[in-house]
Amino acid sequence: MSRTSLLRLPGLTGLVLVVTSLSVLPALAESRETLGWVEEGLVLPEKTRVKxxxxxxxxxxxxxxxxxxxxEKDGDDWVRFTLELDDIQNDEQVETRLERKVVRTTKVRGAGGAEERPVVLMKVCLGRRVHEAQFSLNDRDKMNYPVLIGRRLLEEIGPVDAARTFTQEPRCDA
Incomplete structure (x- = not known):
């Protein structure tokens, strides 16, 4: 029996199919948190809380x-950089010097022209989960938010509600 004909069946079979579908939807929605367009998160391993x-x-x-x-390190491209972040929980500036292997280089085009930026793997805590993702490194001193989460990571995180902010406390055990 095809799926189409199953849906057309009257009576108990059709009702069971609808009820089963409705019971699965909330579980799918709960498996990924809905976050606002601005959230507090932690930059790991320092656990610096920033927007x-x-x-x-x-x-x-x-x-x-x-x-x-x-x-260059062991024949690979690496980058050394300073994370200088204002920890909003402790109201203090956290400065850490890090080294990371360069995963790739990205070219960013803007009003001031084009520039190449190194991309490295970093871990962050957002909501209840730790995410390891690619981050381009850039001086964001003039920006309101020191960390910007792009679509590649948003696919893993889940839906964003553009009308909300600060919906989840970062609660990772990392």
């Missing part, structure tokens, strides 16, 4: 970094 902007207009996520230096 994240969830930006459906950006493809790649971006993180504030200063003093970016490229170098």
């Amino acid at each position: 994240f902007k969830l930006d459906t207009g950006a493809l790649t996520s971006s993180m504030h970094a200063e003093n970016i230096e490229r170098f």
